[in-house]
Amino acid sequence: MKNIKRTLFSIVTSASLFMGYACKLETTNKKEPLLAQAIQPKVEKDNKQYVKIALLLDTSNSMDGLMNQAKAQLWDIVNEFTYAKCGNESRPELQIALYEYGNDDLSSREGHIRQVLGFSKDLDEISEKLFSLTTNGGEEFCGQVINTSLRQLDWGKNADDLKLIFIAGNEPFTQGKLDYRDATAQAKENDVVVNTIFCGNFDQGINTNWKDGAQRTGGDYMAIDHNQEIAYVATPYDDAIMKLNQKLNGTYIAYGSIGQSKLAAQTMQDSNAFEMEEAVAVKRAVSKSSRLYKNSTWDLVDAAEEDSEVIEQLKEDELPEVLKGKSKKEIKEFIATKKAERMKVQEEIQSLNTKREVFIAEQQQNQKGELENAMIKAIRKQAERRNYSWE
Template identity: 65%
Template sequence: MKRRQLFIGITVFAFTLGNLYGCNLKSNTSEKIALTTNYISEKPAKQYVKLALLLDTSNSMDGLINQAKSQLWDIVNEFTYARCGNEVRPSLQIALYEYGNDNLSAREGYIRQVLGFSSDLDEISEKLFSLTTNGGEEFCGEVIHTSLKQLDWGKNADDLKMIFIAGNEPFTQGKLNYKDAALNAKEKDIIVNTIFCGNYQQGISTKWKNGATLTGGEYMAIDHNRQVVHIDTPYDDVIIKLNTQLNNTYISYGSLGAAKVASQAAQDSEAYNVNKGVAVKRSVSKSSRLYKNSKWDLVDAVEEAEVELDEIQEEDLPKELRGKSEKEMKEYIQSKKEERKRIQKEIQDLNVKREAYIAKNQKQEKGELENALLNAIKNQAAKKNYTWD
């Protein structure tokens, strides 16, 4: 009898374990977890896609940085539709490193963490646009190792964790062997994808392909100096105007409020300065679920239970809410929330028409960097049962 009970216990444990990992959790997962609380802790409430971009910022890489600036919003917009299994929409976090720049510290291996993992899209944009190029030594193994050591990758087996390293010098440069860095990444369930800026065969001979293969990642070669072509559509100007209206639905509060409002407007301008198409794509990103600002915007903060209105100091409120009762504040916030949802839906609906127009009139492929990133992301996400809809 005892042997039979032991067999049943092991069977239940193995069945539950098989259902805990991978993103295709059913609605009764919590019931299965409850059966085995003595064995396994409850699955994390959130799923994350964590992307670390390691960009060579030496003299020859101006084209790469320009492509990254142009195509950041394509990556964000793609993840708006990502789903982990049948239910969960994963949160996107992006980290940014630069390497190979003479302006960086030689003691640090000419490597700098520009931004740790962040879901603040304005902050990501600001840091990316701050990058400049200058000649230097490019140590691929060392920058991979540094990102593994410094970043909080988490321990959730269902999270999709990827490094994208781009450059054009031999992958073997530097004292730290790239193979050791790659094996360290694999042990942490982190995939290293390599993007060689130049000839495909040259990238293979200089070990960029091997650097990716060691972790099950993908090797890609791109023309980093290729100009990103924007196709004008009849919907662009309308989307940009709606973006201005969208900004007016944000209610800043706290010590970060004023600076973040200014940053939001500044990143709109940075995008427009690249070209109108980038401004449109950023506007679309701002209409998506991934653009959240609960640390400084009262609409998002109240929706996500980030603050209690009666606990906010008068001086931390915007002028339009000072002296108002809690009821009046709630009514004002609710009106801005409804206005925001309406504008976001308008932008999303127009973007569907915009994408259809582009698909019909596009004669050239999308940006090289964008294609490289999206293809690798989708291939690797599929292995963890991520889908797009």
């Protein structure tokens, strides 16, 4: 397998955010500060627990390595939260948003900032947007992009949700008209933790205020070599997982106006991951076998599991060719068969991945990328302080 550059997003937060238990599904009414009054998130209409992660990526000329690692490490983030459990025994939902900043191709009137994707749980869409990013020189306004993400995104009102910003770049944190101290104060008032990743020398990042930017919200500062090349460990289980991934794809029943295009997107993101590295494709396959990979908007198996009434409401022109002309009973039987096939394949992938992880741990030991180790450690640290556990 070919080597690629690896960079990863780490998650750490402060004790001030973790007083008491999280995952209690309680809401609080807090007075909004003047700077944050533009934030008007929707009130959650369900009792789900959310992990909300906003990635703010510098896409200036020097950040090609960062882009590559964001593409590769998406699946590590997903897989880490697959088995997370709240203190009330519920499973958290994962949502990821994406911004780019510091790119000359972006509007100067908007501060060279663009929301690439709002909070989404559609893992194929998140991957697609990451792969669409390109780099070009520009001015990097950290305070402004933090402020923009706080203002535009729906962070929700649940005080027990895990709300995180990861901002990565290599220019002084002080650039731009909007003071980063005001932006981080806004984040803290809204229970959002800002974690900073300086792509360069550790002391240089401190001297250019990246560490201060994180500490003001109880977040974590780190400096990484975003151009570091890491050799992935091939395992005896990779080929079997990739074959099972093909079987898994065969259990999806595309329906509606977007069904076929989303099915094609699924295959395209498989290909994008494999183009980077086979190990990345394996990680994606593992993510696809998890509870976090759901596609109810275009797949009948997931749609019927979420709402059984969907089948009754389907129109003939919304059905795939294989189900046209079938009775409701026949359609339900077909979906049930595909669901059983999917569950079996997912269990097989998860079982093989358990063995794969043991093999990697034995072969790799401490040879993982510096940021990967920090990210996994930080995820556990932060989530456990909010009463999360893993099983």
